[in-house]
Amino acid sequence: MNDLLERLRGRGWRLTSQRRVVAEVLDGEHVHLTADEVHARAAERLPEISRATVYNTLGELVTLGEVIEVSTDGRAKRYDPNAHHPHQHLICTGCGAIRDVHPRGNPLADLPAEQRFGFAVSQAEVTYRGLCPDCCTG
């Protein structure tokens, strides 16, 4: 994620302390924070950071393809910094925990031409659901 800031600067990003903190908070694997969680963690390091800035920065990171937006369901969107390693998500229907997973094959290839109805299909997103080990026994 260190290179992220470099990459962004290369794209003409003005490097502010706020953006730096948001990028740092999103560092790591299996990170799936909501915008509010990102804001809370960012505020630990930079108390004055506003929610609008967090939303703006997250939106920009998504547009730049550095972060993926995950609508797990109804509630708030989650932000996944693991954008450069294609993967899918496995969600616990009990507690909402999220794991990155790597299914076999390419889901896009499983949609035959006659099922595309003239769409220029560019992306396939798979969400697996089930109970996690904790919720199974609990």
Next chain:
Amino acid sequence: MNDLLERLRGRGWRLTSQRRVVAEVLDGEHVHLTADEVHARAAERLPEISRATVYNTLGELVTLGEVIEVSTDGRAKRYDPNAHHPHQHLICTGCGAIRDVHPRGNPLADLPAEQRFGFAVSQAEVTYRGLCPDCCTG
């Protein structure tokens, strides 16, 4: 969908005019209405029906497995009555149009055991995205 009401009555549902109208509105193939759209169409037949009732009824239908909730993304959830015919969704990234599609194979089978992390995986939901014919040319 006619049997739906029968099935629900069998499960102890009190059959009110509101529930009947909501179920009727959701009848058909390739129906993907938002709660507000359901409310609007229901209100044509039953002007006093309240939004809370529509939300309640939709929630119950989802719990009973008669209707599927589709979080296309950011915006309002959509409700898909085609719950007894397994299918996936193809969404236009331009205009948001939705189609039911049937990919080859079973996405659940593509998740190897070592990628399940002890989860009891029960469901795989695939969302294809791309531009529809109208949005491609336009």
Next chain:
DNA sequence: TCCTACGATGGACGGAATCCAAGTCAAGAA
């Protein structure tokens, strides 16, 4: 060091969904 355009702020706003207390009514009992 200065300038200025880009970014940050926070409070107002909007849409989607839920909550709640009060009123209504479907359907079983008598």
Next chain:
DNA sequence: TTCTTGACTTGGATTCCGTCCATCGTAGGA
């Protein structure tokens, strides 16, 4: 048929997410 009751409906308030906007601050080039 009428009565009774608890499940259902209502609509307004409320919460939760997210966006907008006018104003202020500042990163980084000149």
